[in-house]
Amino acid sequence: MKNDKIRFLVLLIPVLYMGYGIFLALDFGSKAELINVLVNGVILGAISIFLIQKAQLRSWADIIWLAAFILYLFILHHLVTYIAVGDIIKSTYTGSFHIQQEMVNLVPFTTIENTLQQTLPTMPTIIQLIGNFLLLAPLTFFLLYFRIIQRGWTALLVALLVSTGIELIQFLQTTIITGFSGITLPENRSTDIDDIILNTLSGLLGILVAVCLPSVRKRKK
Numbered sequence: 001m002k003n004d005k006i007r008f009l010v011l012l013i014p015v016l017y018m019g020y021g022i023f024l025a026l027d028f029g030s031k032a033e034l035i036n037v038l039v040n041g042v043i044l045g046a047i048s049i050f051l052i053q054k055a056q057l058r059s060w061a062d063i064i065w066l067a068a069f070i071l072y073l074f075i076l077h078h079l080v081t082y083i084a085v086g087d088i089i090k091s092t093y094t095g096s097f098h099i100q101q102e103m104v105n106l107v108p109f110t111t112i113e114n115t116l117q118q119t120l121p122t123m124p125t126i127i128q129l130i131g132n133f134l135l136l137a138p139l140t141f142f143l144l145y146f147r148i149i150q151r152g153w154t155a156l157l158v159a160l161l162v163s164t165g166i167e168l169i170q171f172l173q174t175t176i177i178t179g180f181s182g183i184t185l186p187e188n189r190s191t192d193i194d195d196i197i198l199n200t201l202s203g204l205l206g207i208l209v210a211v212c213l214p215s216v217r218k219r220k221k
Contacts, residue, residue, distance in 0.1 A: 007063060010052050010067050017044065017074060032090040034086065035086030039085045044074055055069075076139070087183050090183075091180040092180060092181045097179040098175070100178065103174050104171065104191045105192040115129055129198070132202065133205070136162060137206035140158065145219065160203070163200055163203070167195060
């Protein structure tokens with residue numbers, strides 16, 4: 001693609017994210033939120049720079065798709081791995097760390113089976129199950145679409161590692177907050193091996209879509 005440096009316009013996304021977050025934090029006088037924005041913004045910015053540099057772009061339309069990919073990563077991070085460093089600093093340290101066993105499931109298919117066996121599954125439960133099955137499909141699809149990763153099995157391995165990383169981060173979060181008072185996490189934040197299974201399957205779904213689309217196959221040539 002001519003004028004390849006135009007891809008770096010996509011970096012406006014992390015810049016605007018940090019700018020807007022800093023503005024809100026200062027407006028509300030929240031030092032904790034300011035720290036949160038800076039920490040998460042730096043992490044997302046670094047990931048964005050890496051992916052933008054690695055992406056193979058062939059048309060102007062790819063710039064739009066690359067922006068969509070980066071936006072997806074921002075949303076994914078906020079949903080499952082947002083790091084509330086500022087809230088921890090603001091809270092009171094107690095030191096009574098312990099594993100919240102009720103929020104950990106290491107037995108495969110237990111959560112999936114319990115959900116399917118419910119007479120009337122609740123809408124949040126259904127959404128969470130479907131959401132986990134779709135969560136990483138865009139990740140593997142775009143990694144293959146932009147040729148950041150060349151092979152499907154490598155993309156699947158990335159999905160497995162990302163999913164495992166998400167659960168480890170959530171485990172650390174649910175454990176760390178037990179040593180502080182005055183801090184909570186979003187509802188349904190837990191560590192579940194079934195989430196890894198579903199997330200990995202969602203990664204496989206994204207790979208299958210990429211393989212089946214002629215427009216993606218042509219990019220290999």
